[in-house]
Amino acid sequence: MSDEKVMVIFQPSGRRGEVPKGVNIIEASRLLGVDIEALCGEKKVCGKCLVRVEDGHFEKYGITSSMSHVSPWMVEEEKFINAERKDKGFRLGCMATIEDDILVFVPEESRAGKQVVSKAARDIHIEHNPAIKLYTVQVDKPTFEDPTGDFERICMALEQNYALTDLTIDIQTLRVLPDALRNGNWECTVSVWNDKEIIRVRSGKVERAYGMAIDVGTTTVAGYFCDLTTMEVVDTVSMMNPQCKYGEDVMARITFHMTTPGGLKRMSDDIIEGLNDLIEKAIKQTFPPTKKKKKKGEEPEIIEVPEEGKTYLRLEKEDIEDITIGFNTAMHHILLGLNPEYVGLAPFPPVIHHSMDIRARDLGVKINPSSYMFVLPNEAGFVGADNVGVLIAEAPYKGEENQLIIDIGTNGELVLGNRHKLISSSCATGPALEGAQLAYGMRAAPGAIERINIDPDTKEVDYKVIGRDAWRKFSEPKDMKAKGICGSGILDVLAELYSSGVVTKTGRFNKKALKDHARFRKNPDTSQPEFVLAWADESSIDQDIVITQKDVRQIQLAKGALYAGCKLMVKRMGLEKVDTVKIAGAFGTHVDREKALTMGLFPDCEIEMIKGIGNAAGDGCRAALLNVKKRVEADWCSRNVEYVELTVEPTFEKDFMEAMQLPHMTDKFPHLEGIVRDEILNQ
């Protein structure tokens, strides 16, 4: 990198700007705010960041771009770019460094798509006991006989009327106190945090306070904007985790921190900025689109807009007085600016387990200036505050029933037990079950294949994409606009591939059955067998969408890890069978329970006892927002759930291998073990 600057223009977005000479194209895209998929976090292994460097003079921008303006072609790129594409100027964004002005085209397949995030709040029972409570007090004005100061004046009233003692006040709130008191003619409403500290003062009588429960996933962030006084969920807002550009999974982001000076701060700043955007979004939706923002200082006021048949709360950022937040341990560390290096290294100790009350302004989160954020505690390893959120939402520690709770995200998190004992673990399901790391894997965005049927006789494929109700067979090819396969389609694909005979029990393509089939072929570049799910003319990326032998293996690995993990936990608890399986996350909402049992995703259980519990981590954050007792419970959980490291169990490898078979291998087929292992490991 040098002080010299070069001009870079990204198409089709048209984003442009100067970047230091010598940065690579991914780096430049980040600097200019262009989202390019970088699933592997620039480890040069995923090949997702494919871009095309244009040749020619671009009058409109006054630059001349040329393939010779980037660093020379590297041998590693051959794995992902064939000769024809190479000639057209295709490069990997993580490998080509910029030496002179260029114009870069980002093909649709490389664009980080906007995911369809659906993390609605479930209706769960929460006791009302928020950390923020409002008290209205009327005090006498000072006289020569009683010239007591403003703060002590309201403290005395709070003690007399509400038995609150030993209150403190944040300096930022103290600054508004004298005028708030006088403007309200010596009546004011104070917000008291945890019966300890005054964090807001408003003139006169005010009856509402708001808060936000935030669940930061590796890929998506969801915020539940709640009325702290009525417990109502005013709105649910969500967004992509802006850190996805640093890598799809947490290990990629930890690697980004370890290899990039200032990388941790950049990732932390990005997610904080994201939270502020999310808050801004929630606030904006409380204003009628036809009305201007209300003037500063005016009290929140509910407005009815009869022509829309709606009421609007007209809130400001300052009206958010409390935040609870949960995430996995790595995301926890990165957001808080804590070195995530050690949590990524055996024996994976976090920097802190305990929950924290952090002044929002100390993190740069823009809400009521004196307010705190409650950061849920971490358990162990990658099993973080998000799992604690799941626990306090589901409270398996309160009943006799043996519950297995599975949170399938990029990292699978497992909890098993009842009120006598709880154990937790994590298993590297990898991002395959969420659609990543597959040749045409993608997030649950428009164009993603989410349902599929394969005819056992003809091996012909019918499918459905997100954003279009009609199946392929009822549509014109050009209307499908397929782009890839998303998480909720993955298990469908695998089950259909198996039940239609396209792949065998071991997961290998059935070459005999597929002989001369138009959809089955060997990829000329990679020599990998692949099966076409959608033809180029049905796609929006002008390419056949295929599932490769390697993809099938990835899914097998994921399901194997999950099943083996569950099985070992059941064994650890001395159980034969669990009473309930609860599946948290989007996967749990969409998964076909029967197919999941058949394909061997989790241990035997009555099918009606398998329950999707939606975004339970988010529900836990919401419970902690509305009931402080849940915060105490969270800390209890984080230290009383026994963490087991599954990979060190002696039978782990064997169980893992067995569980990779389709549907799933039982002890009845021990002879297949070696075959599966060889196939998978030696591919």
Added chain:
Amino acid sequence: MSDEKVMVIFQPSGRRGEVPKGVNIIEASRLLGVDIEALCGEKKVCGKCLVRVEDGHFEKYGITSSMSHVSPWMVEEEKFINAERKDKGFRLGCMATIEDDILVFVPEESRAGKQVVSKAARDIHIEHNPAIKLYTVQVDKPTFEDPTGDFERICMALEQNYALTDLTIDIQTLRVLPDALRNGNWECTVSVWNDKEIIRVRSGKVERAYGMAIDVGTTTVAGYFCDLTTMEVVDTVSMMNPQCKYGEDVMARITFHMTTPGGLKRMSDDIIEGLNDLIEKAIKQTFPPTKKKKKKGEEPEIIEVPEEGKTYLRLEKEDIEDITIGFNTAMHHILLGLNPEYVGLAPFPPVIHHSMDIRARDLGVKINPSSYMFVLPNEAGFVGADNVGVLIAEAPYKGEENQLIIDIGTNGELVLGNRHKLISSSCATGPALEGAQLAYGMRAAPGAIERINIDPDTKEVDYKVIGRDAWRKFSEPKDMKAKGICGSGILDVLAELYSSGVVTKTGRFNKKALKDHARFRKNPDTSQPEFVLAWADESSIDQDIVITQKDVRQIQLAKGALYAGCKLMVKRMGLEKVDTVKIAGAFGTHVDREKALTMGLFPDCEIEMIKGIGNAAGDGCRAALLNVKKRVEADWCSRNVEYVELTVEPTFEKDFMEAMQLPHMTDKFPHLEGIVRDEILNQ
């Protein structure tokens, strides 16, 4: 004011820059960092901000300056500028607004001089119990069997070894924890604040921690830089209060806030910047001038420099882990950014009495990032945290003896009592006793007359100035370089004027005795009688230094207010006489006790029981720094000292009038009362 900019150059400093067209010259001087005296806070009444606008083209700066480039002459300026000076281009900086480029000369008399600040730490007994305590712990490294997180790991060690429980940690400290722990091979030293929160972690074993006790006076700021482990005062640093440019007394600064949008923030920012400068200064002095600053992260290390015969601690700002701070109520409010308006208005309620623990970074004070500042509590009215400091340093509430403690600053603060009862009050001594508001009053800086003798027969004057040991009669006139009269000289001047017969008992110039005397004259501009203390050729400002009739009245008012205040307090307590009079502040150190008693500054007392206690407010801050119990005592004091408002006492006016007489009026001279009052009020 407009968007248009004009160029302003200040001489002799040479400071220059563009300022918005239409600002006045004082405003421009602040914008460009030039200190011009503005004692009255731009209320246009002190006439101290005299400047000369030059006429001509200044090649060096490429500007043409002209008297016509400022706003027209105003009638209020005639009071301070005679016709001759007016013709030379003299203006008041607070009245002349800038309409075009100008070059301004600031005469020496108008420059805000650097005061000789001498606030050394006294040797007082303090119990050792600082808020910051250091604990070194060695922990085991994490294993698969015990993958407990870093924070919990050190908490367990702290609980086992030191019985510390329920500790929290600030996010900024948590960020350095993982690497500090590993760099020290799992040994680290933690700084624990109030047995509650970990505010610093350093690798390995460290034995020292430092703190600063800061006394913010209206005019000067003193910092005691202390070793928290040995209680030693490492260094004493001091500076002018940078807010002096907004007005000499607190009322002028409150007015500045009320009349200038953003004025409070500007004053607050200025004093915070001042504190950071003070800290920087203290830190710099721990480095040998011959050595470079040590590298970041290197541990503090004491260095001996044999050639200087000294040892240096080589500290960094981060090594300051605690601060205690005291000030009067108005300065308290302004520094903390609290609206000071109401504390300046009857019945003078402060925004808060209670002490506060404020994270230093929340105020922008740059020390160890997680550290707190302990802000001493306020009593009532203007009797603020500084007086609480005096109280906890002297602890009159611990003995039987009736102590009268007088802190003479710009505002006089009085406390009287013993362990049974304590009352406090403030009296508007005004800044006269500190040298301000007199025609030639000035701060205790070089050139200030501090001692004087007047021959009763010839009425000839001999005097001594700060910065020169020899008296006038042993010096060449040109060597005196007199500039004005400072606080410690004021009482001398008054006593000498009276005892030499220059003024009468009522404070009037004795016209008969002074008839045709060269030193006595009527000022041609003001028609005020005045007496010359130093001739123009003995001065550095090329003017006769005089004391005017009005000056004498100001001093009488101050001493009257102080004496009447003391008398009323003694009466309130039902006493005849007090056992001890303690005088805090620079005034107490320098005052001639006999002259003070004779002139009637405070009530009768055995002369040997009058004690100067130096900067007791600063000592109190230091006590609170080194002993947390003193912090609790401070809060107790602030709410258990009964504040009495003297001005509402029925006899106040009568007592005040009587006390203005020289030496001091007793009930034996009731016939003089009317004369004094008429003389003073009708001048």
